[in-house]
Amino acid sequence: MYPRGKSIREGRAVYDTHIDGTDDNDDDVSITVVRSIEEFMRVVTIRSATFIAEQDCPYQEEFDGNDFSASHLVSYVGNEPAGCLRIRYFADFAKLERLAVRREFRNRQMGTKLMHAGVELCRMKGYRRIYGRSQKDLLSYYENMGWKRLEGTPEFYFSDYAYVEIVFDTEPNPKAIKLGADPYVLMRPEGRWDRPGVLDRSAQRSVDKSGTWRS
Numbered sequence: 001m002y003p004r005g006k007s008i009r010e011g012r013a014v015y016d017t018h019i020d021g022t023d024d025n026d027d028d029v030s031i032t033v034v035r036s037i038e039e040f041m042r043v044v045t046i047r048s049a050t051f052i053a054e055q056d057c058p059y060q061e062e063f064d065g066n067d068f069s070a071s072h073l074v075s076y077v078g079n080e081p082a083g084c085l086r087i088r089y090f091a092d093f094a095k096l097e098r099l100a101v102r103r104e105f106r107n108r109q110m111g112t113k114l115m116h117a118g119v120e121l122c123r124m125k126g127y128r129r130i131y132g133r134s135q136k137d138l139l140s141y142y143e144n145m146g147w148k149r150l151e152g153t154p155e156f157y158f159s160d161y162a163y164v165e166i167v168f169d170t171e172p173n174p175k176a177i178k179l180g181a182d183p184y185v186l187m188r189p190e191g192r193w194d195r196p197g198v199l200d201r202s203a204q205r206s207v208d209k210s211g212t213w214r215s
Helices: 037-054 110-124 136-143 183-187 198-202
Strands: 029-033 071-077 080-089 094-101 129-135 156-158 161-169
Antiparallel strands (some): 080 094, 156 161
């Protein structure tokens, strides 16, 4: 259903395979969760090149006020930003949207890999149902990845394209983050719950009974 290959760094989740400082000549595909303003600007650049430049989407419709309430994934070829995906979270479903891949990287199954990474990130958060939308003429692309058209829903229109609603049903990751998890795990950077973060290391400092840090 979803591609697996050398782009999945051994021992790392599919949504956390990019390693900073990768050789620019490396031809491998990697993906990471956006965790900084600089990384988010790469998302802006990719979406601007794809949706605004190629599809004539108005700026205010592309950047719709939802970007700072979402998670974003960025894919790379070597160290070059190549694609992106936005994920938003609701009570009983997550939504994958704004899938974009730069024109020069569209022969690498980049979109499929980003969708797979997005699904896996949602599974790690415990979601069973993932929602999306497809341009009507691209529905078969998503169906080949296991998505289905949401029953009983009509096509709808925005930004000059016809869309249909789609869903992907799955099971949570057996190691999904839940209430009762180690509190240090819940403080770690998004998508890097499997290894200690800066606040884990801060716990090595001692604290007096008043709660004041001391050396």
